[in-house]
Amino acid sequence: xxxxxxxxxxxxxGAIRSRMVLSLLVLLAITVVGLPLTVKGDGTAEGQLRVxxxxxxxxxxxxxxxxSLWAGALSIAQEIEEKQIQLLAAKPVKRTEIxxxxxxxxxxxxxxxxxxxxxxxxxxxxxxxxxxxxxPGHDWRAVYRPIMPTLEDYSKEARALxxxxxxxxxxxxxxxDETALRVLQQEVLLxxxxxxxxxxxxxxxxxxxxxxxxxxxxxxxxxxxxxFGIDAAVGRWQxxxxxxxxxxxxxxxxxxxxxxxxxxxxxxxxxxxxxxITFTNEDPNGVTLVFNxxxxxxxxxxxxxxxxxxxxxxxxxxxxxxxxxxxxVTAGALFSSPVALFIAVSLMAMSxxxxxxxxxxxxxxxxxxxxxxxxxxxxxxxxPLASPPVLDAVATGMLVEDEWILRVAGVQxxxxxxxLALLGAxxxxxxxxxxxxx
Amino acid sequence: xxxxxxxxxxxxxxxxxxxAARLNEPLRDARREYGISQADxxxxxxxxxxxxxxxxxxxxxxxxxILWMRSARLQDEGRYFELVQLADWxxxxxxxxxxxxxxxxxxxxxxxxxxxxxxEERWRWVSSGISLLRDEGLRYNPGDARLLxxxxxxxxxxxxxxxxxxxxxxxxxxxxxxxxxxxxxxxxFDFLIANxxxxxxxxxxxxxxxxxxxxxxxxxxxxxxxxxxxxAHAIYWAWQSRALAKxxxxxxxxxxxxxxxxxxxxxxxxxxxxxxxxxxxxxPNPDLIPRVIAAYDDAIAQFEDxxxxxxxxxxxxxxAIVALYSYNRINEYKALFAELRxxxxxxxPESDPEKFVQAEFTARQQHLTPDTxxxxxxxxxxxxxxxxxxxxxxxxxxxxxxxxxxxxxxQTALGxxxxxxxxxxxxxxxxxxxxx
Numbered sequence: 103x104x105x106x107x108x109x110x111x112x113x114x115x116g117a118i119r120s121r122m123v124l125s126l127l128v129l130l131a132i133t134v135v136g137l138p139l140t141v142k143g144d145g146t147a148e149g150q151l152r153v154x155x156x157x158x159x160x161x162x163x164x165x166x167x168x169x170s171l172w173a174g175a176l177s178i179a180q181e182i183e184e185k186q187i188q189l190l191a192a193k194p195v196k197r198t199e200i201x202x203x204x205x206x207x208x209x210x211x212x213x214x215x216x217x218x219x220x221x222x223x224x225x226x227x228x229x230x231x232x233x234x235x236x237x238p239g240h241d242w243r244a245v246y247r248p249i250m251p252t253l254e255d256y257s258k259e260a261r262a263l264x265x266x267x268x269x270x271x272x273x274x275x276x277x278x279d280e281t282a283l284r285v286l287q288q289e290v291l292l293x294x295x296x297x298x299x300x301x302x303x304x305x306x307x308x309x310x311x312x313x314x315x316x317x318x319x320x321x322x323x324x325x326x327x328x329x330f331g332i333d334a335a336v337g338r339w340q341x342x343x344x345x346x347x348x349x350x351x352x353x354x355x356x357x358x359x360x361x362x363x364x365x366x367x368x369x370x371x372x373x374x375x376x377x378x379i380t381f382t383n384e385d386p387n388g389v390t391l392v393f394n395x396x397x398x399x400x401x402x403x404x405x406x407x408x409x410x411x412x413x414x415x416x417x418x419x420x421x422x423x424x425x426x427x428x429x430x431v432t433a434g435a436l437f438s439s440p441v442a443l444f445i446a447v448s449l450m451a452m453s454x455x456x457x458x459x460x461x462x463x464x465x466x467x468x469x470x471x472x473x474x475x476x477x478x479x480x481x482x483x484x485x486p487l488a489s490p491p492v493l494d495a496v497a498t499g500m501l502v503e504d505e506w507i508l509r510v511a512g513v514q515x516x517x518x519x520x521x522l523a524l525l526g527a528x529x530x531x532x533x534x535x536x537x538x539x540x
Numbered sequence: 541x542x543x544x545x546x547x548x549x550x551x552x553x554x555x556x557x558x559x560a561a562r563l564n565e566p567l568r569d570a571r572r573e574y575g576i577s578q579a580d581x582x583x584x585x586x587x588x589x590x591x592x593x594x595x596x597x598x599x600x601x602x603x604x605x606i607l608w609m610r611s612a613r614l615q616d617e618g619r620y621f622e623l624v625q626l627a628d629w630x631x632x633x634x635x636x637x638x639x640x641x642x643x644x645x646x647x648x649x650x651x652x653x654x655x656x657x658x659x660e661e662r663w664r665w666v667s668s669g670i671s672l673l674r675d676e677g678l679r680y681n682p683g684d685a686r687l688l689x690x691x692x693x694x695x696x697x698x699x700x701x702x703x704x705x706x707x708x709x710x711x712x713x714x715x716x717x718x719x720x721x722x723x724x725x726x727x728x729f730d731f732l733i734a735n736x737x738x739x740x741x742x743x744x745x746x747x748x749x750x751x752x753x754x755x756x757x758x759x760x761x762x763x764x765x766x767x768x769x770x771x772a773h774a775i776y777w778a779w780q781s782r783a784l785a786k787x788x789x790x791x792x793x794x795x796x797x798x799x800x801x802x803x804x805x806x807x808x809x810x811x812x813x814x815x816x817x818x819x820x821x822x823x824p825n826p827d828l829i830p831r832v833i834a835a836y837d838d839a840i841a842q843f844e845d846x847x848x849x850x851x852x853x854x855x856x857x858x859x860a861i862v863a864l865y866s867y868n869r870i871n872e873y874k875a876l877f878a879e880l881r882x883x884x885x886x887x888x889p890e891s892d893p894e895k896f897v898q899a900e901f902t903a904r905q906q907h908l909t910p911d912t913x914x915x916x917x918x919x920x921x922x923x924x925x926x927x928x929x930x931x932x933x934x935x936x937x938x939x940x941x942x943x944x945x946x947x948x949x950x951q952t953a954l955g956x957x958x959x960x961x962x963x964x965x966x967x968x969x970x971x972x973x974x975x976x
Contacts, residue, residue: 143622144624146621152619153622361618494619
């Protein structure tokens with residue numbers, strides 16, 4: 103361990119001597135302070151808060167991410183090319199320790215710089231204006247955790263529908279059961295999400311913790327309307343428990359296609375193990391309303407403070423920097439410096455866009471399957487590297503989920519970062535570090 | 541390589557480069573002529589925009605696409621706080637792409653504004669759309685007739701129209717901004733022209749991008765207009781668009797905007813406002829009728845083949861006859877009726893002007909829009925006041941009763957009482973006319 107820290111110390115001293123740290127500090131200061139001054143919000147203090155967090159901290163992270171890759175890739179590759187590593191390799195240190203020392207050194211710098219950027223961003227938040235504009239129940243410091251309704255299993259219903267339609271000859275014979283079932287499940291799902299005039303839609307939600315009587319819960323919802331335009335639709339909301347489903351109710355008029363929030367006094371749900379939410383379509387114009395199954399409704403539970411959430415976001419960003427630094431250092435161990443840099447940046451870009459590649463691939467057979475296999479394998483490998491939307495969450499007052507932290511720490515840093523560490527150390531072990539100059 | 545080849549090849553390269561350079565200008569002219577290129581260098585671009593458009597090269601389209609996707613996603617998720625900035629960046633990445641400016645201004649002013657509940661929140665977005673076109677779009681595309689038209693459209697439709705339930709708030713907010721620049725309906729054009737360093741003249745020029753000399757010319761030609769109201773500003777930007785229009789389509793569109801806005805100024809182009817009493821009352825301006833008809837005449841003379849202008853003019857004349865009658869301008873209404881029959885006999889088959897007015901009045905009562913209701917009620921109130929001052933109290937009472945009936949019919953029978961387009965109380969409307 104001492105040897106790792108010694109190598110880390112050398113890496114840090116090298117970074118300071120080369121003025122990398124100083125340059126980064128200046129760049130971060132310009133980014134964090136300058137961006138909120140130039141970026142236009144929507145004119146409100148809340149908008150300014152969101153823009154400051156998203157852009158200042160986002161840009162600071164992007165800058166550090168690129169620097170991590172660059173510094174990581176060069177830390178070993180350049181030392182090999184300039185033969186400086188021979189001084190280190192000649193000493194009684196394992197190659198694994200060289201890799202780890204470089205990583206620890208760079209991560210120490212990253213931690214200090216990201217912390218400085220996060221603190222500066224927090225200091226720049228327009229607190230006074232936010233406090234002045236806060237209304238009762240709309241505290242900008244409040245953080246909520248969105249809870250999804252329990253997903254119903256519609257497979258039996260879809261199967262029954264399939265059997266019936268097969269018997270009626272409504273499904274062409276060349277359509278296999280798997281494809282037909284997938285379509286029919288969507289049909290059933292959509293039918294369940296539709297609320298015709300006078301009808302009801304019911305959701306059951308299991309809160310992950312006990313609801314306290316003194317807190318305020320929220321329902322966030324959005325529906326589409328069968329009517330053209332943006333005429334508001336009227337509906338009755340009832341919230342309660344299975345034994346008392348109408349403990350609280352309210353009639354609200356809301357514009358379709360727009361996310362809406364209803365506040366519910368938690369006293370009516372105190373200690374409830376299950377929350378039942380019922381919506382009745384009471385629109386006088388007889389429009390049909392559709393709640394999108396994926397984002398139609400969420401129960402929002404209070405979940406800590408802004409500072410705690412900000413700290414969680416910081417942790418996720420730092421863990422991601424850990425993975426990116428590992429990627430850079432390993433690329434540097436594997437390739438010469440320009441190639442290492444190119445590979446590292448390409449992989450980072452692919453991991454950033456990994457989240458955009460989603461959906462189910464259509465069933466393929468034969469040669470098509472073989473041709474597409476590498477692409478699907480790459481997508482499957484990169485998918486866990488998608489970046490969770492932590493800055494968006496902090497900016498909008500949503501909880502940075504435990505699951506995100508665990509995914510980044512467990513999968514990205516430990517699993518992928520660990521694999522990269524093993525690969526890097528293994529290559530370094532085999533690599534000839536003292537090749538003569540050509 | 542032979543010596544002659546090593547000399548010939550560089551010469552060939554130099555000759556090729558020279559030829560390409562010589563061809564560049566004619567090609568650019570041809571592209572400009574056919575409107576297939578944005579090859580003209582950017583003028584007035586700040587260093588960041590000039591740098592990003594050159595440095596990013598063809599990649600700026602990709603960056604714009606990524607920002608556009610983010611903008612669409614945020615809008616879908618109801619997170620609007622970043623959209624002004626994203627629109628700003630996207631338009632700056634494609635500063636010569638008119639449709640991009642037009643789309644983002646429209647998106648901010650129309651799509652986002654209507655999703656918000658409070659009128660002041662909505663106004664912020666409408667104002668952002670106007671600002672994007674006026675302060676940024678026109679800066680990079682100073683001669684773009686289409687952008688000028690789009691800016692005029694925001695004034696004509698979003699502010700002056702009544703399709704948005706917050707339209708009265710927009711009108712008041714805009715009038716309040718203009719009231720900081722001049723008192724009353726018309727600016728002192730001569731003063732503003734003669735004193736370009738006056739803070740108000742500077743503000744008019746720098747913030748609102750308006751030229752007092754052009755305003756005076758427009759006012760002399762089409763006015764007197766109330767420059768606190770959006771109709772005058774729609775005419776201003778349409779006038780600018782008309783002057784720069786290269787295609788017939790753009791010229792026709794600008795002409796149409798001019799006479800439609802003038803017609804609207806006739807219907808609701810007179811403002812009575814008293815902030816202390818929270819009064820903001822719009823009423824018709826019959827003095828503009830000859831100006832509107834003249835504007836139609838100009839467009840008809842310019843585009844003889846376009847029958848839609850003639851139809852539109854005939855409809856306006858029918859409306860103006862009723863208005864003149866209700867304002868007791870007997871000679872004027874009879875003259876206009878005769879003119880209508882002379883020009884468009886099929887629009888006025890009835891030879892008796894009073895019977896024509898009666899039929900028109902009845903038809904309008906059946907289909908009252910906020911504008912026609914305001915026009916009819918104000919006309920009846922004006923008649924009532926007129927006859928009262930002339931000692932005919934019975935007739936005055938009759939017109940007051942007619943105004944009351946129309947007001948009740950609009951507010952109650954058409955369900956406008958609680959709507960944003962509800963009219964002010966009848967007493968306030970009468971008070972506004974008396975003070976005007």
